[in-house]
Amino acid sequence: MDVLIAGAGPTGLTLAIELQRRGVTHRIVEAAPEPFQGSRGKGLQPRTLEVLDDLGVLDRFLAGGADYPMLRIHRPDGQELDWSMAERRDPTPDVPHPNSWMVPQWRTGELLAARLEELGGKIEYGVGVTALDGTTATLSTGETVTARYVVGADGGRSTIRRAIGVGFEGETFxxxxxxxxxxxxxxxxxxxxxxxxxxxxxxxxxxxxxxxxxxxxxxxxxxxxxxxxxxxxxxxxxxxxxxxxxxxxxANMRMVDHYRVGNVFLAGDAAHVHSPAGGQGLNTGIQDAYNLGWKLATGNDALLDTYESERLPVAAAVLGISTRLHNKQGKEAAEQAMRRDDPALRQLSLNYRGGPLAIDHRPSPGAVQAGDRAPDAPLGEGVHIFDLLRGPHWTLLAFDAPAPAMPPGVHVVQVEDPDGHAHLSYDIQEPTLILVRPDNYIAAVTSNPADLLGFPFLS
Structure with a gap:
């Protein structure tokens, strides 16, 4: 077995879907006897909606949720005030899902579990990890299993985190x-x-x-x-x-000091717990799994090291946002209940610029750079960039330049852009080659094909 996943919440389920669609053998075990039943984390941010699109389940989430409603404040003096939770944004060519979407957490789990089972995966309920020695786990059934990798997605009281001795810094109020x-x-x-x-x-x-x-x-x-x-x-x-x-x-705001110890990885609440203010925790966990899944599938040790180097700074920044919002408890109730209109809360601006998987060789990088989220754009005849990116593959987008021969597993697209939307979305000013990772972040931007052929971890 390649991967043992402890925990079948949204984080563990996202990871299992990523592994299943890549043909990676795994088991996902959940100590609880049945799926989680509460509404707890009910807000899905725009970037998470894009992840769900790639996983092939966005339509189900849109059907099962709704926009955030207006907030009605019933004041002590008997007055009622209605507030918008956040400024409503219209979809644009580069951001088709610009607003948060409300879905009860139990339904998020239900829809992700259904997608996993549709792909041939299975969740083992009532089975927890009670001990871990390296990557050999003892299960609550008494069974002992050894995997190449173990992922702890088992929540804030993570057994996996304690077993590998990772610190969980922060405060509990x-x-x-x-x-x-x-x-x-x-x-x-x-x-x-x-x-x-x-x-x-x-x-x-x-x-x-x-x-x-x-x-x-x-x-x-x-x-x-x-x-x-x-x-x-x-x-x-x-x-x-x-x-x-x-x-x-x-109120519990904590995060780990390491995402990886040997071949054991942490994700979601096992790695960071947040105030509910700002609706960040569940979303950050899903995106942890989205970052980790394709890397586990390669089995490349150096690539797996980039999971921590990319996600730990993101979690630290997001935890700072949710903690900051939580601490604004002295403001008017209407103000503190409103969704803050901070673009970072939508998680579209989170990026891996300057990291080991981001190469931008242009003398003057544009507004969209290596390490950024790959934007969407309509290409005519009902086709969008996101349609081309959807799936577990790498993608090469060739703008006004011949595409070089690429290794197997890379979808090569000679971009036809009759209305110019893709050029605007990607800020293309000259012939450009853009390599997009399997998790739909931009790995490389260049005009020199040699930069792509020498790109690390490309397969």
Whole structure:
């Protein structure tokens, strides 16, 4: 067996899909007896939507979710204020999915699991890793298995992380706790996300967010009260008819000091845990897996080292954003509940510029550089750049230049761009060759074919 994945949340499932579609033998085990049932991480950022497009499941997510609703603030003085959670952006040729999308976490897991099974993969529920020695794991069933690689995607209390002795630096705020629950109710419009601040107008007392495609609401409130009690006290016009999944959230902002020890890797919450502010944690975990999957498939040790060098700085930056937003608890409740319009939250600007897999040999690099996300663009006749990138392969985009012969596994595209959208998206000013990695980041930008033939790890 090539890879053992511990944990079948969104991170582990994304990794398993990546391995399955590359024909890499693996097992994905999940200690819980059944799939996760809560709405917890309900926000998918634009870059994650692009990952889901590449995995072949975006249409299902769009059908199973919705745009973020308006936020309605029920003020202590009886006034109601409606706020937009973020500025709505129109799709553009280079960014077809510019806005966050709301999908309950249980549905994200359900859709990813269905895609894995559709590709021939299988999840083993009720099977956890209890001990790890190198890459030999002892499972809760008593079975001992040895894999070439082990990936810990087993959450903030990761058994894998503890087994390899990786530090988990940061802070846990024991006094900052929150109740999250999935409830059914009557007495409220589902057209908006309702929020009640306390008497000071600052401290949020109760939030009720309608979850798309369901009759459920996500309830958030101070942890010391029950859902029934807080609703009765704060919003007596609301009647709870059912309380389902419930969780106590403790403010916890931590990350690892290494993503890799030997042939053991960490991803998702096993590597970084966030405040829910800004909706970054689940998205960062999915993109950890998206970065790691194609590298594991190569078995190239030097390439696998780039997983840590690329993802650890990204996680540190994203954790800084979510922590910063969490700490803005002194502002008006309406302000702190709004989605901040920071472009970095959309994760489209995250990049690997200057890294070992980013070569840009132009004397004057343009706006789009090696290490950046590969933009989309329509090419005419219903074809888009993303259609050409979709799948587990490398792609060479040749703009106004003959494409050199490339190794097997590289799709070569002589770009035909009748309306000029691709030239604008990629900021092409002269004949240019652009090599795109399997995870749809730009590996190389050059006018010299020799730069591509000598590109490391190309296969």
């Amino acid at each position: 024991e006094t900052q706790t929150m109740l999250i629950a999935d409830v059914r109710l009557t007495g409220l419009s589902r057209d908006v996300w309702h929020m009640w601040p306390g008497p000071d107008g600052r401290t949020p007392l109760l939030g009720l967010c309608p979850l798309p495609g369901t009759d459920l609401w996500q309830l958030t409130a101070p942890a010391e009260q029950s859902p029934e009690k807080i609703v009765a006290e704060v919003a007596p016009q609301v009647t709870l008819t059912d309380v389902g999944w419930t969780s106590q959230f403790r």
